[in-house]
Amino acid sequence: MRGAKPVEWTGEKLRILDQTELPREVYLELSSPEEVAEAIREMKVRGAPAIGVVAAYGFALGALKLKEKGAFALSELRRVKELLASTRPTARNLFWALERMMRAAEQASGPEEIVEEARNIERETRRADELIGENGAELVRDGMRILTHCNTGALATGGEGTALGVIKAAWRKGKKIFVLATETRPRLQGAKLTAWELLREGIPFSLITDGMAGYFMWRGEVDCVIVGADRIAANGDTANKIGTYTLAVLAREHGIPFWVAAPTSTIDLSLPSGRDIPIEERDPEEVLRVGSERIAPQGVSVKNPAFDITPADYISAIITEKGILRPPFAESIRKLLEAT
């Protein structure tokens, strides 16, 4: 992304842009797996692919620390893995990255090789973003008015982004597009992060509240919906930021294509359907407060699922780095992953 570096490995530490502080640009230097776990849990870094990259570096930091203490051993590294895996339950990329790191650790003679694997994961994630952008931009027609949800840009991946990466790629190819960005309550990633990225890129857009999406579709002012994914089951059912399912239902009702953009590392073949994906329930305070402002009376009970499931039936295409998948997804996903 132009200017800011959301995730950067300095050789010894992990430097991240604290996404809870934006639009103020505050960087954090993380030097232990505990600090990385905390940053993921507190959503100082978020977005499924970025969580994968950062967790990989957290694991590498653990390996470096253990070496320093003379305690470099697989059993210790397994504890580092468990710590990082316990931060958030839904995003597939977290577990995918940690499993890769653990396999690398099993082969490695020292922490340097483990750090190298984290760098590989980062490089591959960036490269996947580029290819997702290229593939997805083919779907975007000149003049399209695109609705997107949450943040799926550079901040969410460390590269160019998934859904927002497609939007940027189409824009850079000269397509005249217009974006409607949902604010994405409760954490407001649309208002805070996507708006910030779109402004930097110069892409014309308007911010709307989540409840406005249906109205603009009803008015005929939305031509497609693009969202990211936190986990995709073997049949194509997709977990993504809460509110995504509602947009998918609205899109189908209005005959609007609904596209999911995600790297194949988000696909979890071990889960047959979306019903099997664990949905994180987060702190009620996220709903009850906006910054320092409390929005509801004392004593109010709150539900705060962070994700929802969009059944594959509602999805028109899944844009990956390896190509665009079409329904029936159970088949197209299997074929794609078998072929590679």
Next chain:
Amino acid sequence: MRGAKPVEWTGEKLRILDQTELPREVYLELSSPEEVAEAIREMKVRGAPAIGVVAAYGFALGALKLKEKGAFALSELRRVKELLASTRPTARNLFWALERMMRAAEQASGPEEIVEEARNIERETRRADELIGENGAELVRDGMRILTHCNTGALATGGEGTALGVIKAAWRKGKKIFVLATETRPRLQGAKLTAWELLREGIPFSLITDGMAGYFMWRGEVDCVIVGADRIAANGDTANKIGTYTLAVLAREHGIPFWVAAPTSTIDLSLPSGRDIPIEERDPEEVLRVGSERIAPQGVSVKNPAFDITPADYISAIITEKGILRPPFAESIRKLLEAT
């Protein structure tokens, strides 16, 4: 409502609960039509029926002031009407109440009779609420989990409420219900006002963000949706708080009944369909700020329609003080209004 008095005529002034200050209970004394117009515009009082009642008293205050100044004349009263009518464009009850006040003024020999007409409007609005509650409670089955949007309670009408009035009536009849209340961005009437009323009434509920509605329907945790209305066209198309249409689409997708509760004063026979209802676009700051907290970077463009249109096709029933209307609404509305 137990305890608080959202709207009260003191004999000379209009005392209202400032709804922008809740849960702090701050009362305002309004003594001129200008002050009333300001309170409506700033949403210190809101909700279609309450706006109607308050505008009627604003008109009455105008009549009293004109009398004081020795300028009591129909032409002056017409200017008072225009001032009050210019505050908000969507709610039918505002215009309905002002037209009634103007007709009363044409017959009146002095301001006392005009005040009396405002009191009639208030009494009728309260009585309509009671009957809407009674009629609607018939539809609510024991154990139902009810989703509602925005605030449609005592604060919205001055009586017991429309949609929330139905919920309260069912609860008071001993039905074990559970409410999911959407926070209703941007103004958060669900989080601030509905939560406050439900707490006072002791009705069990959870607060959710607007984007969560689909998820809870998908989980099978919603049995019906009840909302209010700001204007109902002759064919049953309904303007209501932004986000309502999205809930209606979701409800139909899940086979969940979708009920609108409103007094017949909300029906506008002069408009054939919802496409003809003017939708108010409000200040972008409502989206960009939550209290003192700014949620998006500088330079962001915002859309802020305050209402949307739910086509009659999505509505299972319209609950009025004169009975429950069923589709086809063009016919049932016409019959109901002809019969009375």
